[in-house]
Amino acid sequence: MATTGGIVRNRNGEWIIGFNRLLGSCSVFEAKLWEILDGLGIIIDRGYDHVRIQTDSLEVAKVIQKSHRRDVTRP
Template sequence: MRSPLTAQVSESKILLNTDRAVCLDTGYASAGGVARDEHGQWLFGFNRYLGKCSIFDAKLWAIFEGLKIAQQRGYDTIIILSNCLDAIRALQGSTIGTSNSALIRRIQNILTQENL
């Protein structure tokens, strides 16, 4: 059973902005983002060093990390704001279990667990 505070948090909608940075010379990447409530108030930020990574995978890692933190904090309604159309298409275009990417499958598992 959820406490009243947790129930109140989980009913709110959050906006998740994600981004990544990849050094083209070395391939080293990081991912991060920020979550805000529906009124634009900051809720949390995050970042993660990824090591060598493609630009596409770095964007997926940013989405994954943001969703994971939001899920851990009890948010049920998450709107992902991304400037990477390829990543969104990859997430929408494959069904769970059909993607060759374990990262895409992990993101989809979070989305289906939370009915996002």
């Protein structure tokens, strides 16, 4: 059984909100991706439009960066 969670901070590093969720059966990689997706959903709902994502998973960071580069270069 996997769980995920994180915190959202403002640009000054001050805590805005914490969150967590029971995911069920999944890999650590999938749990890290869900953690980021849940955090992004929270900040979008609160009206933020500039974000910095921090993760302790190099594999997840590389996948997100690769996906972003692909989206930026599409015509």
